[in-house]
Amino acid sequence: MGDSGSYRFSKRLSHVPASFLGELFRVSSQPGVISLAGGLPDAERFDVEGIKNAAVEIFAQEGKTALQYTTTDGYLPLRTYIAQRYRSRLGLNADPNDIQIVNGSQQCLDLLAKILINPGDHVLMERPGYLGAIEAFSYYEPVIDSVQTLDESAGPDLDVLQKQIVTDNPVLWYGIPNSQNPSGITWSSGVRRDVADILDGSDTLLYEDDAFGELFFNGRPRSPVKKWLSHQTVMTGSFSKTISPGLRCGWIWAPHPVIEEFNRAKQxxxxHSNLLSQMILTRYLENNNVDERIRETAKIYGERCYLMQEIIDDQFPPGTHHTSPEGGMFMMVTLPSGIDSMELFRKGVSNGVAVMPGFPFYIDGGGSDTIRLNFSAVGLEQISEGMERLSQVLRTLL
Incomplete structure (x- = not known):
């Protein structure tokens, strides 16, 4: 086996799009580069002391249990906490037995695809769509169709959605109704009810990714589609955006028959997921006012987002347009006519600012005139400086 051509990799690898993320992380980490490209929460918001104290308590009181194997479904007190939080925040009657802990909600994408998708099955996604979902689903060789987002008030094109549900019978419709990655768009309550009506009675399962549902700038939660379509909706969430991504704790809440098959695939x-992390996280959640901390974090992100929008409106060339997120960590920018996002990316890095080109978020092509900007990982001063550098680079490309 002397060369790479002699390794017998599976044929499914040919269906997976080349990842741009390795290159992105490499250049973004260069000294002096202000990165507006990644998807990280603000590390300054991590409650290091609080999590450390929770860890000390767990090791002192339940150390042997925390270091042992456990059941696949996850730590029951954590699942109970999540279920109670659904009831208190959203008025949803969640059963801990229908909730399973995972290694960050990203794992749900892989395992749900594994139990649902056969080669050639149709899967629906938003356009633009979450890159992590595109990559995870692609390994299972589906036909991925996209539903264009019309505008910030309408959300996905419901006429196209309804037609595709009828004609293609997709096994899955994946969407991020709250502060979508990459666009930052939030579906209206009317769209959520309409999506539920369209899917109700079909063979299509809704995958409602709620990674950003607690990060609305005004602190007001939005009712999920699952409220109107509970029997046909899988909902996932994560502590990565609100507490710490390093703990790798997320969850899935799904109808019980789905949970049973999901459990088999995860086993x-x-x-099982890291029990030590689950127990430390549960103790931290019990000991601290996480609601207040999350509201403070969302407010900070909002200030950064609004600053970014102001700079685009005031300093960027005519023809530049941006979304106006109500929460989350991202916004999307449409560039002036004739500017290519990869050219902007390369020239931006050489001038000390990194952005995420938009084309990887478009499964069916397009997006070369868009970029995604992250406002959560950098402070106001870095945003001001990075956006000024980006504006100058844009003007050189006109």
Whole structure:
């Protein structure tokens, strides 16, 4: 086996799009580069002391249990906490037995695809769509169709959605109704009810990714589609955006038959998620006012987002347009006519600012005139400086 051509990789690898993220992380980490390209929460918002104290308590009181194997479904007190939070925040009657802990909600994409998708099955996604979902689903060789987002008030094109549900019978419709990645757009309550009506009675399962649902700048939660379509909706969430991504704790809440098959797939994959992290996280949640901390974090992100929008409106060339997020960590910018996002990316890095080109978020092509900007990981001063550098680079490309 002397060369790479002799390795017998599976044919499914040919269906997976090349990842741009490795290159992105490499250049973004260069000294002097202000990165507006990544998807990180603000590390300054991590409650290091609080999590450390929770860890000390767990090791002192339940250390042997925390270091042992556990059941695949996850730590029951954490699942109970999540269920109670659904009831208190959103008025949803969640059963801990229908909730399973995962290694960050990203794992749900892989395992749900594994139990639902056969080669050639149709899967629906938003356009633009979350890159992590595109990559995870692609391994299972589906036909991925996209539903264009019309505008910030309308959300996905419901006429196209309804037509595709009828004609293609997709096994899955994946969407991020709250502060979508990459666009930052939030579906209206009317769109959520309409999506539920369109899917109700079909064979299509809704995958409602709620990674950003607690990060609305005004602190007001939005009712999920699952409220109107509970029997046909899988909902996932994560503590990565609100507490710490390093703990790798997310969850799935799904109809019980889905949870049973998901549990089998997860057991075959990794036996169970990190019990130590689950127990430390649960103790931290019990000991601290996380609601207040999350509201403070969302407010800070909002200030950064509004500053970014102001700079685009005031300093960027005519023809530049941006979304106006109500929460989350991202916004999308449409560039003036004739400017290519990859050219902007390369020239931006050489001038000390990194952005995420938009084309990887478009499964069916397009997006070369868009970029995604992240406003959560950098402070106001860095945003001001980075956006000024970006404006100058844009003007050189006109």
């Amino acid at each position: 075959a994959s990794d036996l």
